[in-house]
Amino acid sequence: MRDLDERGLILSLSTFAEEALGDLIGAFLISGESTKQLLNGFNAPLGTFSARIKMAYSLGLITRPQREDLDRLRRIRNEFAHTWEPVTFTAPKIAVHISALNFSSLTEDFPDNAVEKVKTSISSLLLELRSTTHQIVKYGRRAKLIGQHLIAGVVGELDEQISICQKRLTELAEDLTSASGDRRRFLLTMRYSWEGKLEIVRLNAPEHRKKEIQELQKELKAWNIRPDNL
Known part of the structure; x- marks a missing residue:
């Protein structure tokens, strides 16, 4: 991602994050065609970045700070994706979200500029998502069926x-x-x-x-x- 401009960087990171969330949710939900249909295909209920963020948080798969950073990334992406006009990280609507991003806990180097802040914060977040997915698969932490059918008992000794x-x-x-x-x-x-x-x-x-x-x-x-x- 070193050679990407700001637009390319944000669009790439957003795509990676959306895919990582899809893999995370898919690894957790009960395996089957229903889960695939929720995540993939035309008009899939969980086919958008926004829907995946909300679902992952509602399922307890991401923390509140992770959800907030993913939402910030989504909003920054929208600023770039919805216009052909020149947009940079210095634009007020974008700068405020970059400033609010949580700092990466995986590096002790303070980011010198907005580009480095985005790279370190979001790259760290992506690693955390992949790590959680790996833990679910490795330790069998997929969602368990808790639905049940009612059955009347039998009287007598x-x-x-x-x-x-x-x-x-x-x-x-x-x-x-x-x-x-x-x-x-x-x-x-x-x-x-x-x-x-x-x-x-x-x-x-x-x-x-x-x-x-x-x-x-x-x-x-x-x-x-x-x-x-x-």
Whole structure:
């Protein structure tokens, strides 16, 4: 970036920052097509620099000073990008943002001018974003699924609960052999629900009974895993 003029420097740093934020958010969100669609493609909800800054901060992926510096960089970029007239770092609307940038904690050299301030402050910020992304990937700190489906419990003493679950799951397995269409989807939903009930029974059972219930789950293939087609 040594040979870039002020406009080129800001546009380049802004592009790097926008990409770094996209990588950071993508590394954190639950992996899948939905995350890709949020970040990439025409009119993607998180396809803009501004949206990515807000989302990264809302998710706790960047600190308040980092968010403020990213917003300052975005505003400086807009001043350069939205006009063909000559613009420099000395312009009041730009100088105020450069002056407010946080100093880099990675160098002990005081920046002699606005260009050096931008280079050191934003380069340090980009390294911090990449470091956070690396930490998420390395230590598996991706967002975890916390959504859940409500399942009613089973009444009675433990043996009665086990018997009720076994009877209902056996009936559902038999019904599923001849069901199709919406009827089959309904029965699959019911089976998933009763598998959940049996898992609740196991979790609440005394330690010496848990293995017995696990064997029943194995026999019934009741793994409490929601079918993909529901």
